[in-house]
Amino acid sequence: MNNTNRGKSEILLESGTNEIEIMEFTIEDELYGINVAKVKEIMMASKVKPVPHSHPAVEGIFKPRDKVYTVVDLPMYLTGKESQKQDKDIFIITNFNKLYMAFRVHTVVGISRVSWKAIQKPDKTLNRGEEGIATGIAQCGDELVTILDFEKIVSDISPETGIQLDSIVKMGNRARNDVPILLAEDSVLLSKMITEALSRVGYTNILRFNNGEEAWNYLERMKANTADKHMEEIGLIITDIEMPKMDGHRLTKLVKEDRELRRIPLVIFSSLINEEMRIKGKSLGADEQLSKPEIGHLVEIIDMLIARSKQAKAVERES
Numbered sequence: 001m002n003n004t005n006r007g008k009s010e011i012l013l014e015s016g017t018n019e020i021e022i023m024e025f026t027i028e029d030e031l032y033g034i035n036v037a038k039v040k041e042i043m044m045a046s047k048v049k050p051v052p053h054s055h056p057a058v059e060g061i062f063k064p065r066d067k068v069y070t071v072v073d074l075p076m077y078l079t080g081k082e083s084q085k086q087d088k089d090i091f092i093i094t095n096f097n098k099l100y101m102a103f104r105v106h107t108v109v110g111i112s113r114v115s116w117k118a119i120q121k122p123d124k125t126l127n128r129g130e131e132g133i134a135t136g137i138a139q140c141g142d143e144l145v146t147i148l149d150f151e152k153i154v155s156d157i158s159p160e161t162g163i164q165l166d167s168i169v170k171m172g173n174r175a176r177n178d179v180p181i182l183l184a185e186d187s188v189l190l191s192k193m194i195t196e197a198l199s200r201v202g203y204t205n206i207l208r209f210n211n212g213e214e215a216w217n218y219l220e221r222m223k224a225n226t227a228d229k230h231m232e233e234i235g236l237i238i239t240d241i242e243m244p245k246m247d248g249h250r251l252t253k254l255v256k257e258d259r260e261l262r263r264i265p266l267v268i269f270s271s272l273i274n275e276e277m278r279i280k281g282k283s284l285g286a287d288e289q290l291s292k293p294e295i296g297h298l299v300e301i302i303d304m305l306i307a308r309s310k311q312a313k314a315v316e317r318e319s
Helices: 005-013 074-079 150-157 188-200 212-224 248-256 275-284 295-318
Strands: 019-027 030-035 039-044 058-062 069-073 090-096 099-105 107-115 134-140 143-148 181-184 206-209 236-239 266-270 288-291
Touching (some): 019 074, 019 099, 019 134, 019 143, 069 074, 069 090, 069 150, 074 099, 090 150, 099 150, 107 134, 181 188, 188 295, 206 212, 212 236, 212 248, 236 248, 236 295, 248 266, 248 275, 266 295, 275 288, 288 295
Parallel strands (some): 030 143, 069 099, 181 236, 236 266
Antiparallel strands (some): 019 107, 058 069, 090 099, 134 143
16 A cells, blocks of 8 residues: 655655645544655554553554564554554554654545645644644645644654754864854754754854745845845855745755855755655755754764855955
């Protein structure tokens, strides 16, 4: 049972359209969604081997073919209550942040394509403060679909899978660098963690934006204000892919097609980086693409790109 091939092929072929394909599924008759780009396949639920001392929402493991998957009881995670396992339950097999996992759901409804502009960020009441498990609310036909933040869910269950600052601490004390770095990231928590990590290694001038649209509007204002040279001094852009209003691929496309902005190095820092997404990001002009847990590698790439950009500007001034 596999309904994801159509969505993945279309996502790969279309670059920078600012659209998302959402796989809709139900839990206790409530409608939820996941980005198709995170889905490897779907299959009927099967027998799971329990794992002692695991998180309450972790059912255990199963091995459908030659690979072992951790199974998360998504109804249990969302409700905090033991759910009745049904023969018709579905496993959604996912791949993000270099992790393969299975999530139990009750039914899979289908796939809808919507614009990121039509996806609203949940307010703090729904999202339990700054960070919740709903990354967006989408209108799919006549229904409102809650898009779940699967990275947050996995990080809650297994904190060691999230961004770790150990690699940053090992870099020791470094010289302060005030070059402006533009960060487009819709997760408040991740935005803070990335900013903290960069600050620890000397990058203290981080311009933070909640989505690609806010970042692009800022760049447009800087271009329009000819008296303000701040735009010309931006050393680097870091962008997530999944963001309401405008995603990172659309932002990348706009930046790299702009005659004035294209020379700014741009790094896609996302949980979605795999072979297919790497091809897409490269076609849009991204200078580098990294998976989110790799914060130490991100710093190394930033160092390299800023140094290379600085050298290119020096050569240009001399010629």
